[in-house]
Amino acid sequence: MELFGSNFDDSVFSEAKDRNSVCVPSYNAKCCEPEWFCESTALDTEDSLEKQKVFKFRGDLATRQGNYQAALDAYSSCLEWISDNNLSIKRDILEGMARCCTRLGQREKAVGLLDLLSKEASNTCHLTSLLLLKVTVYQHFGVVGPRMLSLQELCSLLPFNPWNWYNLGKMCLQLLENATTLSKEAEEQDEELSEERLWLKACMCLIRTRLLLRILQQQQSSFVLRHNQNVIQTADEALARLNPDQTTILTITEVVSEDLNPEGMREDYQDGKSLSNVYVQSFKERWWKKILLSGVLEVDGRHKPSDTKS
Template sequence: MDIFGSTFDDSMFEEARDKANVPLSSYKAKFCATEKALNDYTSCLALVPEGNLTIKRDVLEAMARCLSHIGQMEQALETVEQLSKEATNTCHLTCILLLKVNIYQYCRDLGNKIIALQQLCCLHPYNQWHWTSLADGYISQLESLSSQAPGLSFLPQENTLDMIGQQQVIQLYPTAPEREDRDSLWLKACMCLLRARLLLRILRNQQSSFVLQSSEKALQRTEEALQHLDPTERTLQLVTEVMGEDLVPEKMREENQDGESLDNIILKNFENRWWNRLLQTGLLGPDGGKLTTDKTESVSEP
């Protein structure tokens, strides 16, 4: 009986010979017009075998992006719905929701974009980037509301969020009669930013190199955005407590759902999971007190 390893060839342990360095040719992606790309993908889809769901999903996703770029939003969303019917796990659902975000972003449908981001936050509650993007969406809604309210003054600030849309963060000085709507949007923006800040602080302890640098920059942008929104210390404390209740290492590890079957996944309603719990603190009630600091009231209209 041969002793284990006794039959190995000596050449396996010899040092590798020096190989001539052959310069690799640079790769250049092929670009073509959107209409031609759509035609090519449509032709490709007809050739995909019925059982090859992976390639079929890739082609349908590419078709949806092409359709959105040429302004055929209804057809793009119909293609996304076709993808949704064939989703079997959380990875598929995540790709579909991100695709919806991109389509709604392209057609400037901010309301549905926010709904898709809310679903992403429910599916991946510990993903800081989804929370930052959702905060960006609420801030964009505040910008839109301020531009429609002639009695509302605001000060534009430099860009602080670079996730989706790269919208400007603003500081609002609300006046009647839209106070409740503006306060709700303002508080939701603070809520998402504080959730993102908590996650970034937790995750940076496990990071290094360029990943840590990216988190540090995102944390700085989040801090700047909160400074512009200017919440009171009481608001910061209450919102942080609510948004940090489930941020414990054990629970964060347990809810890693990447690749899991959709049969056991329930997308909890965003309002019930976070917003309604925040409202129970009474921040927006008649006795909720001030949400922002006094300096916002001392700024006159431009």
């Protein structure tokens, strides 16, 4: 009696087929001259994909050369040839157009493109790129409120990225050092741009930056480590100018370090996750309201923004 699986198929021992007899289809790679897409004949085609490539490459080259009007024109033409299901290229082109409009001083057009990109965002990567672009656009036009909100949204979306916190802290410091801009914007906006709250938010962001960079130092070496050590030193110097007392530092540290544990940092948001499956607690609810309720402004209110000026 044969045991199940003890017999072999004769084909196992048959000779392998001659591999040379297998027919492999030939492939001829397309060779293109440098900047071939700049030639007038590059658009002599009925292929919509080829036309899309030509206009996109022209836009990218013009952007690199600093010719933003030509780049905007090329990107606008490219948009007409993008298929409805090619969302990644569409987003890339819209971002390029927004940057060109910003460079050309076309504020309303740039903001309109940001709104279009907001509607197209479907995952955390899209949202991160959009928020970074918003920061760039609003900074260029000197729009304080929306720029600060975008940085705060970045801190909420990427809570363990020290650079978003550092940039938000630097923004608060710059506003404190520019009394003219500060007073104008504070009148037009709300109390979040008051000197006392900007001072507190700057302290908060710089303390959080130091905490995050010190955690990251355990996994760093070489020039990356040196760079982060320099940033920590810069944050320390900025905090010294802000001059919070020790009680304020301890109170803020306690609030902004609540989520800084290895388990929580591993389980936080995943790159590219669908926005429909992501819950991002707002900056205000997660950190800011707790710090305001701690009463540090009343306790440490003697520190004036003028202390931050060099």
